[in-house]
Amino acid sequence: MAGKSGAGGTDGRGAAGGAPPAPSLWERLERPAPAPRPAALSPARIAAAAVALADAEGLEAVTMRRLAADLGVAPMAAYRYVSGKDELIALMVDFVHGEMELPDGTEDWRKVMRAVGLRTRALMLKHPWTVRADHFSLTPNxxxxxxxALTALGGLGLDADTMMAVFRTVSAYVHGAVGSEVGLSLMMRKRGWRTGDEAREGLAPEMTWLMNTGRYPATHQYLTEARRKDDAEWRFELGLDCVLDGVAARLGI
Amino acid sequence: MAGKSGAGGTDGRGAAGGAPPAPSLWERLERPAPAPRPAALSPARIAAAAVALADAEGLEAVTMRRLAADLGVAPMAAYRYVSGKDELIALMVDFVHGEMELPDGTEDWRKVMRAVGLRTRALMLKHPWTVRADHFSLTPNxxxxxxxALTALGGLGLDADTMMAVFRTVSAYVHGAVGSEVGLSLMMRKRGWRTGDEAREGLAPEMTWLMNTGRYPATHQYLTEARRKDDAEWRFELGLDCVLDGVAARLGI
DNA sequence: AGCGGATGTGTACATCGTATCCATGGCGTA
DNA sequence: TACGCCATGGATACGATGTACACATCCGCT
Structure with a gap:
């Protein structure tokens, strides 16, 4: 299904000659107002509204119709600016990454990577829906x-592949860790639990049954002995520091 | 929405007394055949069919109707076994984790964690849809x-919280890394690209525009210099080894 | 003055998840 | 042996979603 619109390229539309190669989403995003006309809609306005909606009510509330309603516009209006919902979400992901302030200066690579990790986590916790949205990391922001990250990793004698591998390793950890953190918090919100204790209480029947199978003694022990079950920040930073330690050690930087 | 069906608990249905506390999905999964009657459907059969479908045509092809058709059954039939699509997906995630063989024996913690990481990656590459499915890690398998993992981490002098933190750190890396790997491959499949070169060719217009903004010199340099852009396995194992190095170093194990 | 293309509107359709009610048939009990 | 019950699956239907398509409108340019 679909697939027809984007790929084809030279459909017979534009007389002869060469149809312009369909400007990318990001190209369109930057044209302040493609026409001199002060259009009511714009990619940026659409992105802002969609992000606000997703932040407030979750990604599942972001519906083309609901978005249009929030923008005071007809359901199909946004389709002049995004080719479909996939592009909408790409726009949203890009938009929120725009508000991330990056560490500047000539700091130590490790400080930069750590700061990027922490700020990425903050960003994702603020916009939990980013977890469900695909991120190929292909948007401008x-x-x-x-x-x-790459500039911070320059001048250390690493080749291009290794520099990228380091960044992607740290990135993978961050996305994975925040992903599970957010996954849990989304589940809690969906079921109406506000605290860790409430969640454990709600999960208790299922958990009790599972633990009573006797198959998970170590896990059961964890459940009874652990004291920092709700300290996500401690866990995240410990893990991040481990990752950075490992990168530094293995690559000798 | 919804939410009405699961929560209520004691609806007036069962005369007086105490209604049984609604056996969990996992409890139901294990009853070989809840009734003596040889039912045509079962959670396991449903899970197997859904997984086969998702493997073959992607998670978006897994529709209650399509699943029913594959099972040779009416669209609503599966609802006798799962409360809704969320539970279906939980069942699928659990099902595929059942085929993962875990390293046995009394091996070194690091070997175990590494093996678990590699096998998890293999599992997720084999079933790419697991990336989009939520995983709170709350299913039996x-x-x-x-x-x-926890048993491998025992006897090292770590407290319960730290043991779990280690496992979750490695796990976060693995899920994050494979997540982006699979994300890319899903995008490639969606756009009909089969090799890395085809993908780069297809992405070229967008990338060229982005790089021509002059904002990403280091990234541009990576694109021209890198030689292992398609070596996902190298990248994954390098990152995994970094993470394990870091864990070992920071925790002194 | 009037034309053309960019912008937003209205209507419509296939498809989705799932609530609800109905038919059936094998088992335990009498 | 006969009966009735409940687990099982079928049928129908509803509201919501993404989006294709044709139409109306209004600006700035010639």
């Missing part, structure tokens, strides 16, 4: 993050 | 993985 995501490239800006990559760019900052 | 996911607990089995956690259990194996």
């Amino acid at each position: 995501q490239f800006a993050v990559t760019e900052r | 996911q607990f089995a993985v956690t259990e194996r």
